[in-house]
Structures are given as structure tokens and as C-alpha cells.
Amino acid sequence: MMEQQANPKQQDRLGALYELSTRLGTTLDLGELLNQIMDSIIQLTGAERGFMMLYDELTGALNPVAARNVDQKTLDGSSMEISRTVITRAATTGSPIVTNNAQEDDRFAGNQSVVGYQLRSIMCAPLRARGRVIGAVYVDNRLFTGVFSQPDLDLLVAFTNQAAMAIDNARLFQRTDQALARRVDELSLFQLIDQELNKSLDLHRVLGQALDWAIQLTKADAGSIGLISEDKETKERYLRLLAHRGSDDHTPHERVPLTHPVLAQVLATGEFVSLHNTTPEQSIDGSAAAIQLAVPIRREGHVTGLITLESQSTSRSFNQDDTAFVARLADRAAVAINNSSLYEEIHRINDAKSQFISLVAHELRVPMTSIKGYADLMSKGLAGPLNDQQQNFMGVILRNLDRMSVLIRDLSDINRIESGNMQFELGRFDLHLVIKDVIGSLREAMASRQQTYTTEFAPQLPDVFADRTRIGQVLTNLISNAHKYTPDGGHITVQTIVQDGFVRVDVADTGIGIREEEQEKLFSQFFRSEDSAVRTQVGWGLGLSIVKMMVEAQGGQISFESQYGQGSTFRFTIPVAVGNGE
Ligand code: ADP
Numbered sequence: 001m002m003e004q005q006a007n008p009k010q011q012d013r014l015g016a017l018y019e020l021s022t023r024l025g026t027t028l029d030l031g032e033l034l035n036q037i038m039d040s041i042i043q044l045t046g047a048e049r050g051f052m053m054l055y056d057e058l059t060g061a062l063n064p065v066a067a068r069n070v071d072q073k074t075l076d077g078s079s080m081e082i083s084r085t086v087i088t089r090a091a092t093t094g095s096p097i098v099t100n101n102a103q104e105d106d107r108f109a110g111n112q113s114v115v116g117y118q119l120r121s122i123m124c125a126p127l128r129a130r131g132r133v134i135g136a137v138y139v140d141n142r143l144f145t146g147v148f149s150q151p152d153l154d155l156l157v158a159f160t161n162q163a164a165m166a167i168d169n170a171r172l173f174q175r176t177d178q179a180l181a182r183r184v185d186e187l188s189l190f191q192l193i194d195q196e197l198n199k200s201l202d203l204h205r206v207l208g209q210a211l212d213w214a215i216q217l218t219k220a221d222a223g224s225i226g227l228i229s230e231d232k233e234t235k236e237r238y239l240r241l242l243a244h245r246g247s248d249d250h251t252p253h254e255r256v257p258l259t260h261p262v263l264a265q266v267l268a269t270g271e272f273v274s275l276h277n278t279t280p281e282q283s284i285d286g287s288a289a290a291i292q293l294a295v296p297i298r299r300e301g302h303v304t305g306l307i308t309l310e311s312q313s314t315s316r317s318f319n320q321d322d323t324a325f326v327a328r329l330a331d332r333a334a335v336a337i338n339n340s341s342l343y344e345e346i347h348r349i350n351d352a353k354s355q356f357i358s359l360v361a362h363e364l365r366v367p368m369t370s371i372k373g374y375a376d377l378m379s380k381g382l383a384g385p386l387n388d389q390q391q392n393f394m395g396v397i398l399r400n401l402d403r404m405s406v407l408i409r410d411l412s413d414i415n416r417i418e419s420g421n422m423q424f425e426l427g428r429f430d431l432h433l434v435i436k437d438v439i440g441s442l443r444e445a446m447a448s449r450q451q452t453y454t455t456e457f458a459p460q461l462p463d464v465f466a467d468r469t470r471i472g473q474v475l476t477n478l479i480s481n482a483h484k485y486t487p488d489g490g491h492i493t494v495q496t497i498v499q500d501g502f503v504r505v506d507v508a509d510t511g512i513g514i515r516e517e518e519q520e521k522l523f524s525q526f527f528r529s530e531d532s533a534v535r536t537q538v539g540w541g542l543g544l545s546i547v548k549m550m551v552e553a554q555g556g557q558i559s560f561e562s563q564y565g566q567g568s569t570f571r572f573t574i575p576v577a578v579g580n581g582e
Contacts, residue, residue: 016044017159024166028173034066037137037163042068045123045156046146047139051075053087054127054135057171062091062135082108083122083138090124091136097124098153100143121147125160129168137163186325189217193329197336201343208243210333211307215245217329218293218322220309222246224285226256227297227305227337239263239306241285246310252285260284266296267303272323284308293318297330299338307333350418357415361408368408372401403538410542414525417549424470424554428463428577431471431503435494438475442483449488456495464503465577466554474550477543478507478570484537486511486567502556502573513564522560523548547572 020040027033034052041050049069053062064075074080082102089107090097100121102108120140127135137160141148193213197206211225226241239256256263262284265273272295280286284294289310297305307330309318377383379394386394416422439453446453464471482492486509495506512533514522521527528534528541551558551572562568 013044013155017155020044021159021162024162028170030167030170030174033166033170037167038066038068040163041137041139041156041159044159045139045148045152046141047123047148048141048145050137050139051083051087052127052135052137053084053091054167055091055133057175062088065135083140086122087124087136087138090126090138091133094126094128094133096126096153096157097122098148098150100147119143123148123153123156125153125156127160127164127167129164134164134168134171190328190332194332194336197332198339201340203337203340203344204242206333206336206340210329210336211243211245214295214307214309214326214329217325218309218318219311220293220318221311221313222287222289223307223309224252225297225305225307225333226284228258228303239284244285246285246287252287256284262292262294263306266294266306270296270298270301270303272296272327274318274323283310285310290314291317293323293326295323295326295330297334297337299334304334305330305337354415354419357411361412361415364404364408368401368404372398372405375401407540407542410540410546413546414542414549417546417553422553424467426465426467426554428465429468430461431464431496431505431574432457432461434468434472435475435496435505438472438479439494441476442479445480446483446492449483449490451483451486451488451490451492453492453494456493458496458498458503461496461503462498463577464574466556466574470550470554471574474547474572475505475507477547478572481543481570482507482509482511482568484539485509485534487533490567498576499573501576503576504571504573506569506571508567508569510567513566513568514560514562515564519560519562523558 020043023036023040024033027036038050038052041047049067051064051067051070054065055062064072067075070080075084085108086097086099086102097107098121099105099107101119102122103119119142121143122138122140124136124138126133127137137156139148139156193210196209196213200206200209207225207227211223214220214225215223222245224241224244224246226239228237229240230237237258239258239260241252241254241256244252258264258267262273262275262282272293275282275292275294276290278289278292280288283289283292284306285308287310290313291311293309295307295309296303297307307326309322309326311318374383375394375397378386379391379398413422435455435457439455479492479494486492490510492510493506493508495508497504497506512531514529515531518527518529523544524541525545526541527544528539548558551574555575556573558570558572560568560570
């Protein structure tokens with residue numbers, strides 16, 4: 001065929017080769033590229049039909065990947081056997097082939113018996129990229145319509161050299177793209193898993209969740225998860241199975257001894273163990289399975305637990321991806337497990353502390369009530385007249401009783417707030433009245449130290465919405481601190497300001513102030529300044545922490561500003577009641 005058209009068309013075909021070659025780089029989609037290459041080859045060689053085979057990157061098998069004017073059935077059938085033999089030869093030897101009678105060509109003599117094979121002119125060229133043959137292309141013509149010659153083959157080889165590079169690039173891109181997509185999928189999955197695992201601090205939930213993910217993503221049939229635990233009495237360590245998924249008729253033993261062969265191996269190596277056809281005795285959770293995988297949960301280099309997965313299907317196995325995935329999941333679960341164990345421990349200790357405090361508070365309150373009752377009676381002379389010294393002593397006893405009852409009240413308050421048992425009776429009220437009441441109750445104490453005060457009240461203050469008694473307690477704490485920590489003759493100002501749906505109360509004093517380095521500890525429980533002016537005052541360092549919790553529990557905020565030696569201002573906010581026209 002080439003022979004007949006060669007010279008007049010030579011120029012055109014070189015032009016076409018150039019044009020088709022430059023188009024090769026325009027797509028990175030492998031399927032599209034293969035089709036484009038086949039079309040170009042047909043166009044360039046003027047062949048009647050053709051196909052391309054590529055080596056599978058994983059299996060190494062040579063598979064047809066694109067064809068023109070030959071359907072898959074014909075391609076697979078015996079009539080194409082010689083064609084496949086020729087192309088296979090081109091692919092394995094890496095040399096191009098042109099033949100006009102494959103049946104009589106010595107190279108393909110083995111196929112002479114093929115029945116019904118028509119004589120054809122055949123060309124094959126290997127696809128060579130980066131020094132290796134990645135496949136080959138095949139084209140043919142019936143002998144009476146066109147015979148291929150060496151220049152046709154040269155043209156085909158020139159084009160396939162370019163095409164092979166484009167195929168290799170597209171495959172590389174596809175591989176990278178797929179690997180990236182898998183990684184992105186895995187990362188977003190792990191993000192979700194992290195979120196789910198860390199959402200709950202409930203250990204059983206975390207373990208169940210981790211196990212469910214492991215089963216779902218490895219397509220296992222069953223599994224269990226356990227943690228290494230210690231028997232409180234015997235101090236013996238064992239694996240405690242805490243969650244199990246699988247058939248309902250099998251309940252695994254809760255305790256697996258560390259000497260169990262699979263567990264012992266995981267503990268010794270820190271690596272996963274994979275088993276086939278396990279008997280119930282061999283398996284960690286006592287169930288027979290076609291395949292089992294035991295993956296350690298590790299924390300700071302130690303095995304702290306185990307995830308086991310099972311499948312009853314002999315036709316599958318847990319592959320590298322599965323084990324790597326479960327190992328990564330186990331790492332993440334370890335963090336969440338640790339968090340929830342710590343949380344449970346803290347919760348348990350906190351509960352014990354709360355119970356202890358409420359017991360002590362109750363046990364102290366009863367005898368103190370009676371001590372205070374009798375002391376009051378005696379100091380009022382109802383049990384007989386007291387001399388001056390006795391009166392003095394009774395005063396000391398009563399003051400210390402007050403101190404103790406403040407401590408008991410504060411501790412009980414903290415306990416109630418922390419355990420979520422503090423009740424707030426919310427309602428609307430006039431804050432100015434509460435401030436006046438509190439100042440009234442402290443007026444005498446302030447006067448005894450020649451302290452003066454002013455109030456700067458916002459005009460038409462709207463009602464606030466909070467617990468009146470608790471706000472009274474907050475104000476008492478702040479104003480009495482201002483009084484306690486302000487030298488004789490100092491001044492205290494209480495101001496109210498309406499601000500963005502809140503009333504802000506400022507309690508300012510001209511007192512001792514707070515050193516900068518102590519300011520951040522101010523709201524911590526039991527914090528008291530080392531300053532001697534503070535230590536001479538009665539206090540436990542609990543007032544401000546209670547004030548902060550109470551303000552925040554009622555929707556407000558608290559802050560302060562202080563200059564050492566000059567004074568302090570404490571500010572807190574309370575929500576305005578709705579329907580105030582605010
Ligand atoms: P307490 O008054 O019983 O010590 P608080 O929790 O009310 O406990 O206060 C904690 C500490 O904060 C006080 O001991 C004191 O050092 C400091 N403090 C609180 N209010 C003031 C204030 N108005 N001026 C200076 N220091 C203060």
C-alpha cells in the first residue's frame with residue numbers, strides 16, 4: 001500500500017506524524033490516550049484494523065487495552081491467534097515486525113494450522129518507554145487492499161516511540177493520582193475517626209467505636225478489642241476483652257491470660273500476628289476462623305491492648321493495607337483510650353472527693369450548730385454572768401466559729417458547683433436593691449476601719465435575670481474583699497453600667513492591689529497572696545473561685561484590673577432580663 005502511495009503522500013504523512021505526536025501530550029487520562037493513539041496509528045498507517053497490548057504492571061500479563069475494527073470476541077478467538085503471536089513476539093523481543101505472510105513466515109510457523117486464517121500484511125511495533133518495553137501495537141491489512149513495507153514500519157516505530165512515553169507518563173500520573181486519592185481518603189477517614197474517638201470520653205464507647213471501624217474497613221466478619229489489665233487482688237495481668245462483635249452464639253471469655261500463644265507473641269514482638277484456620281483454642285477470643293489478625297494497641301512503646309479481626313472466608317486474606325490500616329487505627333485508639341481512662345480515673349477521684357467533702361461538711365455542721373448555740377447563750381449571759389476576760393474569750397470562740405462556718409459553706413458550694421449539683425433559682429430582680437443590702441451588711445465593718453464608699457448607679461437600671469441570693473453572695477465576696485484588702489481610711493466604689501444586654505458591676509478599691517506575678521492565680525482555689533497585709537485578714541482563698549464559677553454559671557463573665565499598692569477593680573456581668581425594653 002505504502003509502495004503505491006509513497007512518494008506523493010510522503011510529505012503529508014510526515015506532517016501527520018508530527019501533528020499526531022504533538023497531540024499526544026494533551027491528555028493524562030489513560031483510556032482517552034490509548035484510544036487517541038489507536039486512531040492515530042490507523043490514520044498514519046492506513047491500516048484496516050489494529051490493537052494494542054500492554055503489560056499489566058502488577059501481574060506482568062500482556063493484555064489487549066485498545067482496538068480498532070476488531071471486537072473483543074474476535075480478538076479472543078482463534079482467528080486472531082497469529083496476530084497475538086506476532087504482537088507477543090514484538091513485545092518480548094522489543095523488535096518491530098513487518099510480514100506479508102505470517103503463515104509461511106518461519107518466525108510464526110507454529111501457527112500454520114490455524115483454520116480460516118486469511119493472508120494479511122501485518123506490522124507490529126513494541127512500545128518502549130524509559131528503557132523497557134511496556135507493550136506493543138499491531139495493525140494489519142488484507143493483502144489485496146494494501147501491503148506494508150519498511151517505510152510504513154519506520155513511520156509506525158517513530159510514532160510508537162512517542163506514544164509509549166505518553167502512555168508511561170499517563171500510567172505514572174494515574175498511579176500517583178490513585179495513591180494520592182487513597183492517601184487523601186485515608187486521611188479524611190482518620191480525621192473522622194479521630195473526631196469520633198475523641199468525642200467521647202467513655203472507654204467502652206471508644207473501644208466499641210474503634211472495633212467497628214476496624215471491622216468495617218477491613219471487611220472482617222467479627223472481632224474483639226481488649227486492654228491489658230491487672231487483677232486488683234492477685235496482681236495478675238491479663239487481657240480483658242471489653243468489646244466483641246460477631247455471631248451472637250459466641251461470647252468470648254472476658255479474661256485471656258498473657259501466656260496465650262498469640263498474645264504472648266504480640267507482647268514479645270510488638271507486631272501483629274496473622275493466623276490461618278484457627279481452632280477456638282488457638283484464637284484470642286475463642287472462636288474458630290479461616291483467618292485471624294491480632295494487632296497490638298501500643299502506647300509509649302508498650303503493648304496496652306489488642307484488636308483481633310476474623311474472617312470465615314477462605315477466599316480472602318487480610319492484606320498489607322488492612323494490617324497497616326488497623327495498626328494506624330490502633331495507634332489513634334490508644335490515645336483516645338488513654339484520654340478516657342484518665343478521664344474515668346479523674347472522675348472517680350473527683351466523685352470520691354465530693355463525697356468526702358459533703359460528708360465532712362455535714363458531720364461538722366451538726367456539732368458546730370450546737371457549739372454556736374451554747375456559745376451565743378453564754379456570751380449573752382444567759383448561763384450566768386461572764387467577767388470581762390470570759391466575755392473576751394467567748395468573742396474569740398464566736399469569731400472562729402464564723403470562720404469555720406464560712407469555710408464549710410465555701411467548700412460545700414465548690415463541691416456543688418463542680419459536681420453540677422448547685423441549683424440556681426433564676427428570676428428577674430432589681431440589682432441596685434441587692435447591692436444596697438450587701439453594702440448595708442458591711443457598712444459597720446467598713447466604718448470600723450474608717451473606710452468610705454460611693455455608689456455610681458446607672459439610671460433606670462433594667463432588671464437582671466439571675467439567682468438573687470447567689471448574686472448577693474458574689475457581691476458580698478467582692479465588696480468584703482475590697483474592705484479586707486484596703487487599708488484603714490481607704491475608699492470603695494460600686495458602679496453599675498448597662499452594656500450589650502448585660503449589667504456590669506464594678507467594685508473598685510484604693511487598697512493594697514495585687515502583684516502582677518500573682519494575678520493569674522487569683523481565681524484558683526486556695527490562692528492567697530503572700531503579702532502580710534493579706535495574711536492578717538481572715539480567709540481561705542476560696543471566695544474568688546466560687547464567685548467566678550457562680551458568675552459564669554449564670555451567663556456572665558468576671559475580670560479584674562489591679563495596680564500593686566494602688567488598688568483593684570473587679571468587674572462582673574449579669575444578663576438583663578428580657579422584656580426590659582433593652
Ligand atoms: P480570701 O479573701 O479568703 O483570701 P479570695 O478567693 O476572695 O479569698 O481571694 C483570694 C486572694 O486574692 C486574696 O487572698 C488576696 O490575696 C487577693 N485579693 C482578692 N481581692 C482582693 C482585693 N480587692 N485587693 C487585693 N487583693 C485581693
